[in-house]
Amino acid sequence: MSWFSSPASETQITHANRLWLYTVAGLVMLFLVVPTVIVIPMSFSDSQYLEFPPRVWSVRWYEHYFQSDQWMAATRTSLLAAFFTMLTATPLGIMAAYGLFVSNLRFAHLVFIVLISPMMVPVVLVGIGVFYVYAKLKMVNSLGGLVLAHSMLAIPLVLIVISAALKSYDMNQEMVARSLGASRFRAFMVITLPQIRFAVITSALLAFITSFDEVIVALFVSGGDNSTLTRSMFTALRDQIDPTIASISTIMVLVSTSLLVMAQLFGKSKSEQ
Amino acid sequence: MSVAETLHTRSSVDHDARSGGAPNAEGLKKDAFMERLRLFGLCSPALFLVTIIMVLPVVWLFYLSFLNDDGAFSFEHYQRMLDGKSYARIFWTTFQVSFLTTLICAVIGYPLAYFLAQLPRRAAAICMVTVLLPFWTSLLVRTYAWLVLLQRKGLINTWAIDLGLWDTPIKIVHNLNGTLIGMVHIMLPFLVLPVYGSMKAIDANFVKAAANLGARPTQAFWKVFFPLSLPGLFAGALIVFVLCLGFFVTPAVLGGGRVIMVSMSITDKIELFFNWGAASALGVVLLVLTLGTLFIASRLLKLDKILGGGKGGH
Numbered sequence: 001m002s003w004f005s006s007p008a009s010e011t012q013i014t015h016a017n018r019l020w021l022y023t024v025a026g027l028v029m030l031f032l033v034v035p036t037v038i039v040i041p042m043s044f045s046d047s048q049y050l051e052f053p054p055r056v057w058s059v060r061w062y063e064h065y066f067q068s069d070q071w072m073a074a075t076r077t078s079l080l081a082a083f084f085t086m087l088t089a090t091p092l093g094i095m096a097a098y099g100l101f102v103s104n105l106r107f108a109h110l111v112f113i114v115l116i117s118p119m120m121v122p123v124v125l126v127g128i129g130v131f132y133v134y135a136k137l138k139m140v141n142s143l144g145g146l147v148l149a150h151s152m153l154a155i156p157l158v159l160i161v162i163s164a165a166l167k168s169y170d171m172n173q174e175m176v177a178r179s180l181g182a183s184r185f186r187a188f189m190v191i192t193l194p195q196i197r198f199a200v201i202t203s204a205l206l207a208f209i210t211s212f213d214e215v216i217v218a219l220f221v222s223g224g225d226n227s228t229l230t231r232s233m234f235t236a237l238r239d240q241i242d243p244t245i246a247s248i249s250t251i252m253v254l255v256s257t258s259l260l261v262m263a264q265l266f267g268k269s270k271s272e273q
Numbered sequence: 274m275s276v277a278e279t280l281h282t283r284s285s286v287d288h289d290a291r292s293g294g295a296p297n298a299e300g301l302k303k304d305a306f307m308e309r310l311r312l313f314g315l316c317s318p319a320l321f322l323v324t325i326i327m328v329l330p331v332v333w334l335f336y337l338s339f340l341n342d343d344g345a346f347s348f349e350h351y352q353r354m355l356d357g358k359s360y361a362r363i364f365w366t367t368f369q370v371s372f373l374t375t376l377i378c379a380v381i382g383y384p385l386a387y388f389l390a391q392l393p394r395r396a397a398a399i400c401m402v403t404v405l406l407p408f409w410t411s412l413l414v415r416t417y418a419w420l421v422l423l424q425r426k427g428l429i430n431t432w433a434i435d436l437g438l439w440d441t442p443i444k445i446v447h448n449l450n451g452t453l454i455g456m457v458h459i460m461l462p463f464l465v466l467p468v469y470g471s472m473k474a475i476d477a478n479f480v481k482a483a484a485n486l487g488a489r490p491t492q493a494f495w496k497v498f499f500p501l502s503l504p505g506l507f508a509g510a511l512i513v514f515v516l517c518l519g520f521f522v523t524p525a526v527l528g529g530g531r532v533i534m535v536s537m538s539i540t541d542k543i544e545l546f547f548n549w550g551a552a553s554a555l556g557v558v559l560l561v562l563t564l565g566t567l568f569i570a571s572r573l574l575k576l577d578k579i580l581g582g583g584k585g586g587h
Contacts, residue, residue, distance in 0.1 A: 024381070028384070028385040052428050092318050099316040114324075122559050124540060213413070216522070234522065
């Protein structure tokens with residue numbers, strides 16, 4: 001058993017001594033992944049009670065999902081909201097990160113704290129606050145209102161990711177472009193933006209998923225024809241365990257997995273990989 | 274900033290041409306400041322959005338919490354919170370769930386982070402997917418998965434009975450246990466990622482030096498590595514605890530109405546009773562608890578860094 005007695009690190013500990021660590025870590029990793037993944041085969045079960053492994057395989061819950069006008073409308077709302085949130089939060093977050101970074105004013109860190117506060121304030125409070133404002137503005141149940149609220153929730157993530165990228169970026173390059181006659185805007189678009197593009201992609205994907213997965217604010221301000229997928233799922237979950245949700249879950253896992261893969265592939269510079 | 278100052282000259286020449294004065298340090302300084310102020314204006318759309326949709330509503334809720342049902346100023350809602358037993362129970366449940374979730378996350382998340390930090394790069398990247406995948410997956414989907422696994426006729430009960438662990442289906446979900454299992458699963462990545470980050474930042478030579486000086490591997494770990502990883506563990510535990518305080522979805526679904534946390538009580542007060550005052554007062558207390566925890570913890574963490582620095586650490 002040479003591997004067991006071989007050193008596992010630069011202290012003299014062996015792999016055999018570390019067996020407990022490998023066991024614990026392995027179990028925790030299973031705990032993290034299995035519940036998410038196991039829903040996938042279960043969603044192909046024919047039974048009303050989701051089984052694993054399914055005794056009879058079927059796609060009836062998928063049919064039920066794709067043939068339901070209600071679920072389809074909810075999916076459409078969620079995708080639209082996520083898409084427009086991405087288009088709103090990413091530029092606003094980039095502008096804010098750039099503005100804070102180059103202006104370098106004394107009260108900049110205060111503004112930074114205000115901008116990341118949506119991450120610190122409990123979401124329920126944000127939810128009822130937004131609901132209150134929208135009720136006054138008659139914006140409850142509108143897609144636009146939902147997009148604005150979700151953009152506000154996504155701005156902190158974009159801000160943090162872009163700020164981190166700008167910190168490791170050499171701003172002198174932009175100075176050079178401007179000394180050669182480029183306007184600040186052009187210098188940013190042509191010189192800076194392409195070099196922080198990995199952070200931009202990551203932050204855009206994060207903005208998308210923030211909106212797509214958001215439940216609580218959607219619970220308050222989306223409804224009627226503009227119910228989001230998560231809102232409909234949550235309401236359905238409170239009443240009973242509808243197997244259709246297993247098929248929707250599978251689709252959502254696929255969406256988030258592909259976003260994660262995209263973030264890993266395109267969201268990292270060569271040096272980070 | 275010499276390059277920046279040279280670059281500002283061009284605009285300041287215009288400025289001086291307008292004002293008719295000679296270029297001077299004062300004018301340059303003023304121009305540079307104005308330019309920075311203009312650039313700072315890039316924040317305004319984001320700032321506007323956050324202010325209108327979050328800051329102002331929260332301020333408004335704060336105001337509402339001090340109005341009684343007749344619209345007069347009073348501490349009624351807060352008074353009721355101090356008197357009522359039901360409120361005390363809600364706060365106790367919230368604290369209990371948050372504390373236990375944080376504790377369990379720390380106990381099982383630390384070994385995982387340690388394992389990941391020790392792996393070679395490529396293997397670590399692969400294993401890291403197990404932490405990132407749940408992180409990116411909708412928490413509603415994950416909560417649903419637990420509901421399916423833990424229910425009466427669910428996988429856990431079926432398998433346990435097949436294996437002879439217990440005879441009749443036991444109740445694992447729609448109570449505190451189910452809530453805790455779900456919450457730990459949701460929160461674990463928030464703990465593992467910062468702990469992993471802080472472990473990666475530890476200079477491996479410290480542990481080697483300890484071994485070289487005769488420390489056994491366990492001694493080297495507990496006396497050198499563990500203390501250095503504590504800031505990461507505190508940061509991770511803090512994030513988990515604060516997120517738990519305001520958590521809603523998982524306890525609402527997996528608690529089955531038996532685990533009432535503050536956030537659920539707030540939504541009930543709005544959706545069922547339209548009692549904005551009471552909901553706002555609860556919200557204000559929740560916000561104060563959250564920000565208070567963050568503030569105190571940031572003080573403690575800084576203190577910890579100073580102490581660590583004094584001992585010759587980072």
